[in-house]
Amino acid sequence: MKFGSVLQACRERAGLSQEELAHQLNRTQSCVSKFEKDRKVPDIGTFMQWVQITNAPEVAVAFLYGMDGINIIHQLLPLIGGLILSLRF
Template identity: 55%
Template sequence: MKVGAILKACRMRSGLSQEELAHRLFVNQSDISKFESDVKEPSISIFQQWMMNTQAQEVMVAFFCGIDGISIMQNITQLVAGTIVGGIFHVLGI
């Protein structure tokens, strides 16, 4: 299963650059790019560390429970949109 888009969405949702995540995972930025573009498959330990560092443990659980990637991506997108809208409402005092 290709997980690059899921990994990238989790990283972006957490607000980390490829360089920042690479530093946290003790890998090269080029490895992060390869994982996200499905050129290289992350080991289970890298996958786990990725999810922990991006606060996306629910994605790891969903992935290992066999939920398809499209459903996972839809949930991530909804969470990001909800966070943005909630932040705007907070700033506006609504």
Template identity: 50%
Template sequence: MKYGAVLKAARERHGLSQEELAHHLHIQQADVSRIENNRREPSMSLFRDWTVLTQAQDVMVAFICGMDGLTILQNIMSVVIGFIGGWMI
């Protein structure tokens, strides 16, 4: 399963750089990059910690339930666009 794009979207939605996320997760920035580029698969505990830190538990639930990555990304983007639209009004 390809986690990279979804975890990257969760990180960006939460406003964290790769360096900031790595610091909070006690891993290297290069590891964050490898995971986001699907060159390394995160352990279940790292995946859990990443989603909790970025407040993206919905992502973890969607993966467990078998939702595909594209649908998850579309849902994340609709939330971001809705937030920005509401903020600008």
């Protein structure tokens, strides 16, 4: 399953650089880049850490329920992002 763009969107929404996320995942920036470009597939532990660090549990749920990456980016992430902004103010 290809979902590098979803991982990248989660990271960017969390305001993290590849280097910052790599440090938190105990990986290299190159490894994070490979995940985001679908050149490498994260194991489930790394995926769940990514989801936790970027505060994107809805992404994990969407994948578990079979939602594809494009729908997550176009439908789910904007909704969650807007909800978070409205809760902050």
